[in-house]
Amino acid sequence: MSTWRVLVKGIGIAGVVGCVMPAHADTTITVATVNNPDMVTMQKMTAAFKKAHPDINVNYVTLPENELRQKITTDIASGGGQYDVITVSNYETPIWAKNGWLKPMDNLPESYASNDLIDSVRQGLSADGTLYALPFYAESSMTYYRKDLFSKAGLTMPERPTWDQVQTFARTLNDPANGVYGICLRGLPGWGQNMALFGTMVNGYGGRWFDMDWQAQLTSEPWKKAAAMYKSLLTEYGPPGATSNGFTESETLFANGQCGMWVDSTVAAGYLSDPATSKVADQVGFAQSPYQTTQNGANWLYVWALAVPKSAPHAEAAQTFVDWATSSQYISSVAADKGWLGVPPGTRTSTYESDGYRKVAPFASLVFKAITSADPNHPTAEPVPYTGIQFISIPQFQAIGTRVGQLMAGIVSGQSTIEQGLEQGQQFTQRLIDRAGYGKK
Known part of the structure; x- marks a missing residue:
């Protein structure tokens, strides 16, 4: 948008003639x-x-x-x-x-x-x-936990727990009668919701989306083991209605004192540490995101x-x-x-x-380590033809992640078995990737 300024020299209208001069142009950016x-x-x-x-x-x-x-x-x-x-x-x-x-x-x-x-x-x-x-x-992602509940139960959180340890902690802390659940996790379907977490779980179990020939790996053992752990944590030790809880809902639950643990974005650390927004601000502990067999890709990176x-x-x-x-x-x-x-x-x-x-920010060094250690070029234990940790840097991933996220929600809610859900995800993913021509010479 351009503006023009009229400069008047002398007195009277006659003085205006010939004196219209351009001034600097204002620019409006959207x-x-x-x-x-x-x-x-x-x-x-x-x-x-x-x-x-x-x-x-x-x-x-x-x-x-x-x-x-x-x-x-x-x-x-x-x-x-x-x-x-x-x-x-x-x-x-x-x-x-x-x-x-x-x-x-x-x-x-x-x-x-x-x-x-x-x-x-x-x-x-x-x-x-x-x-x-x-x-x-x-x-990146990290593990939040209640220091008071851990102390009361005689538990010690490692600097970086395994998912097996997280499951044991969740079982011990789970106390629904008193309004505390062992763990809160994203269950809301979406490539940027439940799949952000579950994708890193798969990586941490040694899994990958594709092998080097762009063959989908969703029915592999790491995927099955990660899915079994994910379902167990949400259905046995998580709050009801887990498939309706995304980042915001889970953050609110933890801040209100209803979660013994929560694995999610590092960006929540400030919110949970602020007494103005968190009822448990003085009891929040921090640890790295869990893994199981490998730390490669066990914590995400989003910018x-x-x-x-x-x-x-x-x-x-x-x-x-x-x-x-x-x-x-x-x-x-x-x-x-x-x-x-x-x-x-x-x-x-x-x-x-x-x-x-x-x-x-008592969490500063831990968050810095999580972000600097996340390597999109080496997101898995085995070689892969793609970059990205909790997503794959290809245009088709939004559709793939969205569909698989829906299937994972179906597994959690009991609409399908782990084997059925992963098989459907395998077929959908391979069909889409084949249509796009990946892996073809």
Whole structure:
């Protein structure tokens, strides 16, 4: 949007003639994002961006995650140019970069300190060694537990438990009569809900989605063992209605004191440690995400990032905004405004080296280790032809993960046996991957 300023010299209308001169042009950029707490904070901090860049106005389009993905995918694939900045993850970024849909982040200012970005996060947003999105916040997975309940039961949580140990702990802690369940886990179907957790369980049992010839492995022993453990934990020691509980519901249950343990995103650590939002803030313990036979791929890596589409109408202004919102200076500004527990986590080494952050975040070193150890290039014990830990970086995975997530929910609810559900998942996955031509020479 351009504005023009009329300068009047002298007095009277005659003085206006010939004196209409162009001034600087204001630019309005449109940012498509999700309505989660860190993005809400970004919107509230935009006044600081506007103060530093008075010629750039920011218009936010805030949508639920599924609707956001649909709208920006349609727009970016068609070159529609509705958005200047889009919110993407480490799932879409490498795929869209290879499609030529994103502008490379290859001309960052020195002050941006790109070497400060955590390496695993940087790799997840790169294609052929080039960044195509800048990370806003990142997460891995971890184990939360009630220190008071563990102490009372005489239990000790290892730094990294096995799933067998988790099952034993859950059995001991389970006390539904007093409103405490042994463990809470995501059961809500979806490639980003129950499959985020279950995918890492499969990895931890030594499983994989495909072998090197793109043959699906869903009926293999690791998948069966992981599914049996998952069902046991949810149905024997979890809260009722498990298939209705996603991240948010499980977080609320734990914060209300209804879970002895919870395995989920590291991003919940601040929420559970804050007395304003958690009834058990002073009793939360932290451990690494469980594994069984291997630690490869046992904890996930997910990054929310900002990217500039090739079709962005105002690419230069959009890049200025992305640089600002993902900078270390932005993190410092949020810390000053909202406190260190309010900063977007998981993107920069300097955050975890900060005395201020470490002082209020007893989980900081554990989360940093989880994020830095997550390796999307080596997500399983055996070789695989794909990258990604709790997802596979291919366009077909959304459909595969969604369908298998529904089948896993059916297994948990008793609609099918483990063997029946995994066989259906095997057939669906192989059919879709064959149609896409993977594995064909």
